Amino acid sequence: MYKIALLPGDGIGPEIVPQAVRVLQAVGEKFNREFQFQTALIGGAAYDATGHPLPEETLAVCRSSDAILLGAVGGPKWDNLEPELRPERGALLPLRKKLGLYANLRPAVVNPALAEASTLKEELVSGLDILIIRELTGGLYFGEKRREDLPGGGQKAVETLEYTTAEVERVTRLGFEMARKRNKKLMSVDKANVLESSRLWREVVESVAKEYPDVELSHMYVDNCAMQLVRNPKQFDVMVTENMFGDILTDLASQLTGSIGMLPSASLGGEVALYEPIHGSAPDIAGQNLANPIATILSVAMMLRVSFNLEAEAAAIEQAVDSVLARGYRTGDILQPGKTRVGTVEMTEAIISALG
Ligand SMILES: NC(=O)C1=CN([C@@H]2O[C@H](COP(=O)(O)OP(=O)(O)OC[C@H]3O[C@@H](n4cnc5c(N)ncnc54)[C@H](O)[C@@H]3O)[C@@H](O)[C@H]2O)C=CC1
Numbered sequence: 001m002y003k004i005a006l007l008p009g010d011g012i013g014p015e016i017v018p019q020a021v022r023v024l025q026a027v028g029e030k031f032n033r034e035f036q037f038q039t040a041l042i043g044g045a046a047y048d049a050t051g052h053p054l055p056e057e058t059l060a061v062c063r064s065s066d067a068i069l070l071g072a073v074g075g076p077k078w079d080n081l082e083p084e085l086r087p088e089r090g091a092l093l094p095l096r097k098k099l100g101l102y103a104n105l106r107p108a109v110v111n112p113a114l115a116e117a118s119t120l121k122e123e124l125v126s127g128l129d130i131l132i133i134r135e136l137t138g139g140l141y142f143g144e145k146r147r148e149d150l151p152g153g154g155q156k157a158v159e160t161l162e163y164t165t166a167e168v169e170r171v172t173r174l175g176f177e178m179a180r181k182r183n184k185k186l187m188s189v190d191k192a193n194v195l196e197s198s199r200l201w202r203e204v205v206e207s208v209a210k211e212y213p214d215v216e217l218s219h220m221y222v223d224n225c226a227m228q229l230v231r232n233p234k235q236f237d238v239m240v241t242e243n244m245f246g247d248i249l250t251d252l253a254s255q256l257t258g259s260i261g262m263l264p265s266a267s268l269g270g271e272v273a274l275y276e277p278i279h280g281s282a283p284d285i286a287g288q289n290l291a292n293p294i295a296t297i298l299s300v301a302m303m304l305r306v307s308f309n310l311e312a313e314a315a316a317i318e319q320a321v322d323s324v325l326a327r328g329y330r331t332g333d334i335l336q337p338g339k340t341r342v343g344t345v346e347m348t349e350a351i352i353s354a355l356g
């Protein structure tokens with residue numbers, strides 16, 4: 001029996017998480033596996049109900065589970081709360097930190113049926129399969145933040161970007177391990193021409209590289225990397241980078257695959273792993289059955305493979321997604337001429353039927 005904590009959160013979160021659960025239940029029936037679910041509040045929904053975006057009870061539910069599935073948090077309703085009560089700063093970041101989830105794996109894979117839906121020319125993305133590893137518990141998002149009133153009026157806002165040798169080492173090591181399992185190529189992305197934290201990053205990466213002589217290591221500045229990702233994405237395989245660079249580059253990479261609604265993720269390194277789509281709560285389409293559930297459904301496939309070692313079950317979900325896309329089912333974000341437009345629920349039902 002596998003215990004899974006469900007954190008639907010805000011916006012489209014409460015639409016997509018239950019759909020991914022339906023897929024898990026269908027997989028459970030097909031393969032005779034038992035999944036037990038416990039739902040907990042997070043984000044704006046938790047703030048509204050309890051006055052805090054990350055209640056202790058939610059952390060306890062996560063800690064007593066074998067894996068966590070998160071929708072997304074945040075939305076305009078909570079944007080004006082004081083920063084530490086906002087869903088992003090008060091719940092999402094502390095959840096990742098408290099659980100020790102320092103590595104966020106974000107695969108950007110172009111589905112064969114969607115190569116023509118990419119922002120780029122089909123030949124540039126067809127067959128694209130890259131893995132971006134984003135450091136998840138350090139960097140600017142977690143450094144000291146403060147405001148100062150200036151004597152002449154106005155304010156100064158300060159963020160701090162800190163990384164330690166140990167923080168860089170552990171995520172880099174994971175990058176090399178992943179590269180070893182794939183095509184033995186690792187690209188480290190930094191801004192070492194300017195940032196001190198990036199100079200340390202590069203030194204540490206170089207030093208860890210000595211343990212992996214079989215992996216070809218390269219470095220690239222993040223600005224060039226953003227450009228190269230849209231110029232020639234197939235030059236990349238496994239990439240490792242710091243928190244904010246990874247956040248931005250993965251949204252960019254998602255568009256190469258057709259939509260941000262396609263990209264799953266796994267956050268690893270701590271006591272229990274967390275799986276979530278890379279997108280946010282999409283308030284602009286929430287509550288309308290418009291959200292693409294595939295990123296969340298593929299996150300569940302990652303959960304089965306990585307946390308539970310259920311390879312056949314994970315592959316069955318991925319094949320069901322492939323077959324539904326090959327048959328022309330599309331949510332609005334990946335719609336192409338001549339294809340069948342479906343909603344969140346209908347897309348999920350098609351995937352469940354394809355599971356057989
Ligand atoms: N992990 C999390 O909980 C994250 C939360 N956020 C929060 O989400 C809220 C909205 O942020 P945005 O910057 O608008 O980013 P977003 O990722 O929520 O949405 C960006 C655009 O992509 C579309 N989109 C996102 N997911 C989609 C899906 N599954 N299917 C179809 N279209 C989809 C949205 O409709 C929107 O047009 C903010 O409060 C933000 O802080 C943002 C990113 C991650």
Ligand SMILES: CC(C)CC(=O)C(=O)O
Binds near residue numbers: 279
């Ligand atoms: C609050 C942000 C760091 C969330 C986000 O954009 C992400 O994790 O991708």
Ligand SMILES: [Mg+2]
Binds near residue numbers: 248251278
């Ligand atoms: Mg993001």
